Amino acid sequence: MTVRGDAELVARAGHLFTGAQHEFVCAARDLDTWSRPDARQSVARRLPRHGASGLAVKKLFTPVALADEASRAHLREVVANGVEVRISSTPLPHETIVIDRRVMILAERDGPGPREYTVTTSPTLVNGVYSLFAAAWDAATELTAYLRGDAPHLDDDSRAVLRALGAGYTDETAARHLGLSLRTYRRRVAELMDTLEADSRFQAGLRAGELGLTG
Amino acid sequence: MTVRGDAELVARAGHLFTGAQHEFVCAARDLDTWSRPDARQSVARRLPRHGASGLAVKKLFTPVALADEASRAHLREVVANGVEVRISSTPLPHETIVIDRRVMILAERDGPGPREYTVTTSPTLVNGVYSLFAAAWDAATELTAYLRGDAPHLDDDSRAVLRALGAGYTDETAARHLGLSLRTYRRRVAELMDTLEADSRFQAGLRAGELGLTG
DNA sequence: CCGGACGTGGCAGCTTGCTGCCACCGCGTT
DNA sequence: AACGCGGTGGCAGCAAGCTGCCACGTCCGG
Structure with a gap:
């Protein structure tokens, strides 16, 4: 009908x-x-x-x-x-x-x-x-x-950082891969962890996984 | 039809x-x-x-x-x-x-x-x-x-480690909290990361989140 | 009793992650 | 030009993590 x-x-x-x-x-x-x-x-x-x-x-x-x-x-x-x-x-x-x-x-x-x-x-x-x-x-x-807990709209940079982290790169290779200096990359990671309210990288990964921020 | x-x-x-x-x-x-x-x-x-x-x-x-x-x-x-x-x-x-x-x-x-x-x-x-x-x-x-990556049935120890990691403790406090030495705790974490096939703690967290191993 | 397998813990040394400090650059404002 | 501002990067130093090595226990089966 x-x-x-x-x-x-x-x-x-x-x-x-x-x-x-x-x-x-x-x-x-x-x-x-x-x-x-x-x-x-x-x-x-x-x-x-x-x-x-x-x-x-x-x-x-x-x-x-x-x-x-x-x-x-x-x-x-x-x-x-x-x-x-x-x-x-x-x-x-x-x-x-x-x-x-x-x-x-x-x-x-x-x-x-x-x-x-x-x-x-x-x-x-x-x-x-x-x-x-x-x-x-x-x-x-x-x-x-x-x-x-959510960071509903992370910008593209953050998503890139997320992907690098999820890929299991070390900071150094990830930074090179993203065209950033080691220092800046880590700053980004710190910011990300901040928005995810995570105390450790593990926790950040956990949150990311739970929130389905994989892709 | x-x-x-x-x-x-x-x-x-x-x-x-x-x-x-x-x-x-x-x-x-x-x-x-x-x-x-x-x-x-x-x-x-x-x-x-x-x-x-x-x-x-x-x-x-x-x-x-x-x-x-x-x-x-x-x-x-x-x-x-x-x-x-x-x-x-x-x-x-x-x-x-x-x-x-x-x-x-x-x-x-x-x-x-x-x-x-x-x-x-x-x-x-x-x-x-x-x-x-x-x-x-x-x-x-x-x-x-x-x-x-599926670790459908991790033993209780691993779950405890997972919880400690998820809580955001440092290794030292986590180890004390679990009554383990730092060395052993890290061994456990390494084993966990191994079974999750994670290269970094972040990745391990990601997998854990994806697989819903939170609880 | 001995030997081996296994899990644990201490130690040491290395890598990685983390951050405060400062310097630089580009930009728009004053 | 001078200034402040925000983002970046190098450096240094510390904290955290990782792991190989060895030593010590326990629990076997020989």
Whole structure:
């Protein structure tokens, strides 16, 4: 089933949101959908209260959703309401929602016209998507952890340093490899360790690994 | 479109496999499908040769696919043929295939009867699934890295050393904390780095983080 | 009892990492 | 020109890490 535009989605599939019993999961690139005031509110009103009702809500976003302070504030509020929010360092669909592991709603990429939604209940499709979501979810990091320990946007230099460290070079070869003096390279490493809040290089590596800063 | 059983899948959707131009990705729990000799061979024959044709093949499995030696050998062979294989530590669908980002094939969970496949070409669905796949893929570890660097069961001592390193202690305090001499502690660290195949402590931390050996 | 294997620890010496200090350079401001 | 500022690099010295060597225990099997 395909619907066009937010209004139609709410009209035709609104009952699915209301009817969520156990679990409501969604993955999206950013907060775009829910920042459209009309759509966001009408859906929000239909969603049962968090937690208490035994409904687990999981939301997975890319770092794009943290771009501006307003979004971060919104997400923190959402978390405070008992919703689990995680950040995935990899691209995500523009919008994927799975409800109670029985229905799913996918949104097409933004185009000029109204957004197009696809609502599916085929168990095969839903289960397949759900499993993939679970995999992406498990690999993602908790929002709080992400905001805390993270250096969300390291510049290219830092990434280069990271790669050199990850390659196992000694400082000397790494510095030569990057066209830096030994002194500067080590300064960079120290800065990196500082932003990663690491006391030792091992710890820095650990954090980098946990945060998936490998690539 | 839904088909039942391997034979029907090959008959009705075989051309999709043959027609793959750029990319063939699949995610599955284990090698079950392709270990069914008939299905595996008929599909294998239809798949273009690896690499040379510009076709990128990516396969994502759970560790279940590494359970027995035969499977591991098979996967190594597959890798040798230019296929990218990664292992995800999280559950995966029983079978998800996306071809050229245009068609996807999902398999339902094994039941008593013949396996049920769903073939879809809806761009919305395919893109959504593809993005999720990409996220799971990026988070997964290369097969070779997985087989190599995996130290699934380090003894308690090693875990203690790992924790000390992760805590950011200097060797001296860590050694005292563990009731070891400095010499022995460093020996342990060296052994750990050896099993992690790390050239530097940073690398060791990186691996540990990637492999989720934090806890 | 002896010999060997194994794990541990001390010592020494080397390499590597880390950092404070100073000097230099390029840049934009005053 | 003079100045401050930020990034860089050399130097020096210290701290941390790494490892070969030897010595001492323990625990075997001979």
